[in-house]
Amino acid sequence: MHFIQAKSLLSSKNGMNIFRGCTHGCIYCDSRSLCYQMPHAFSDVAVKENAPSLLDAALSRKRKKGMIGFGSMSDPYIPEESSLRLTQQCLEIIARRGFGVSLITKSDLVLRDIDILKEIQERAKAVVSVTLTTADDTLCRKIEPNVCPTSRRVEVLYALRDAGIPTVVWLCPILPYINDTKENLEGILSICREAEVKGILSFGFGMTLREGCREYFYQKLDELFPGLSARYAAEFGLRYAVESPNAAELERVFSAFCEKEGIERRPERIFSYLYGMERDRQATLF
16 A cells, blocks of 8 residues: 555546555456556555545535545445545545535445435435345355455445435446356345345446456466366457356346336446436436
8 A cells, every 4th residue: 555645536527536456356356457557556555645635625616516426446445444534534525515425335344434424315415336246255255355245245235224325236247157147146136125225237247357357367266266267268268348158047037136126227227326416316216
């Protein structure tokens, strides 16, 4: 971990990443890809230590309230945040300035800030997205080794539900021959039903592999699932989009479940919900 003084924080669409890099260790992470031109090792996280002051200044200049997005590239709740408290400070600024927030995480550290999220939800709008890739804790600890397992994320979803904070589940990635079974999908969908999530984001049943990400992923496959990287190389070559051979069946199960339970699954509608400030969308879109 190293500290930097960033020149800016918010993107043109009000997205922000306090950290560049991550220590969760997820074996499939696209943010490792060389196309993002990270000038340091991915696990040597660059911390924008002036993020709160940059955010406060940026929000003070905005004429219209809107949603602020956290975590598109790096989880806002990496373990180091427990002592840094930069995400917490930024949430406090968002609450004070009357903006909304939409964040995505795999970490139970989000519960530390549940009171701030409740305040934002009462004044504007707060939505928390949680990534679920497998219903099996043992598999979760293999493919996402340095973050809380699925069973704990389920507790996070329940706690947010009980606090009145809406949630969305990101159902991705689906790794061929690893978590691409009907049983695994049904386990995750059952969690979503019980947690009363507003939507489930799926981008097809597969994953993406780019230069930088692919090499690290194959290295981890060799360590954790011997022989599987050779199967990937033979079957998928250098493809960017890698689809599970079970994709069609999984899509049928997913679609039927969402239709039956009344849970939104269309990505464009979910993104509109996540980043639309209007509070009445919470009642009308889903």
